[in-house]
Amino acid sequence: MIRDALTIRAANLADAAILPAIERSAALLFEDVAGSEALVGRPVIDQATHARWMGESAYLVAEWRQRKRVGFLAARPGGAGALTIIELSVRRAFQRRGIGRALLERCLADARSRRIGEVWLQTDLTFPWDAAFYLSMGFEVAGPPALSSRVQLAARDDPRSASLSGRNREWMVCRLSQGADDAMIQTSTAQRA
Numbered sequence: 001m002i003r004d005a006l007t008i009r010a011a012n013l014a015d016a017a018i019l020p021a022i023e024r025s026a027a028l029l030f031e032d033v034a035g036s037e038a039l040v041g042r043p044v045i046d047q048a049t050h051a052r053w054m055g056e057s058a059y060l061v062a063e064w065r066q067r068k069r070v071g072f073l074a075a076r077p078g079g080a081g082a083l084t085i086i087e088l089s090v091r092r093a094f095q096r097r098g099i100g101r102a103l104l105e106r107c108l109a110d111a112r113s114r115r116i117g118e119v120w121l122q123t124d125l126t127f128p129w130d131a132a133f134y135l136s137m138g139f140e141v142a143g144p145p146a147l148s149s150r151v152q153l154a155a156r157d158d159p160r161s162a163s164l165s166g167r168n169r170e171w172m173v174c175r176l177s178q179g180a181d182d183a184m185i186q187t188s189t190a191q192r193a
């Protein structure tokens, strides 16, 4: 099982060089979605930005057989008590093996232990891999009224902003203080399946 060969660890500066290639590889998935093929070559977070953000952020890397880096999760502080996931990417050849879920589980577990109350992310719910995944992990669609400016703060100076604007992206939130038990139950169920 790939989970046995998988290590989820904090990212370090040496990882920054490889993360853009992982994000580009992950985006090959968009070839499968009619009308979204243009996203395959979209801009990715560059090495210098990763290196800068890592100092202030929660960055995780998924490593296969302690050798190949196959996925990453980048999150930034969204103000007091909030964390915003900026990117979650798994290399195309390693997708659908539980790596994305393992990264997200670790992110939520770390956030809980740091007493972070809310984890936010922005995603396009029309993609088949997004809604079911995040809902099963305890996220809910937040909608603009619930969206505070402090959350948007985390998306500042994202080099991809121009290419992402105009897309139908929804904010989702996982409220760890209220929803932790539900999220953990659903996560455990998914792990057993």
Ligand SMILES: CC(C)(COP(=O)(O)OP(=O)(O)OC[C@H]1O[C@@H](n2cnc3c(N)ncnc32)[C@H](O)[C@@H]1OP(=O)(O)O)[C@@H](O)C(=O)NCCC(=O)NCCS
Residues within 6 Å of the ligand: 026, 027, 029, 087, 088, 089, 090, 091, 094, 095, 096, 097, 098, 099, 100, 101, 102, 121, 122, 123, 124, 128, 129, 130, 132, 133, 190
């Ligand atoms: C989203 C992404 C990180 C998921 O990583 P992954 O390792 O493939 O995901 P997992 O194997 O852990 O699957 C988690 C759940 O996601 C959903 N999912 C993942 N890939 C899917 C696909 N191709 N089609 C439908 N659902 C999918 C499923 O609900 C899955 O749970 P299940 O296997 O129990 O049914 C990966 O697809 C990716 O890198 N996508 C391109 C970049 C992207 O869209 N990132 C998200 C930005 S918010």
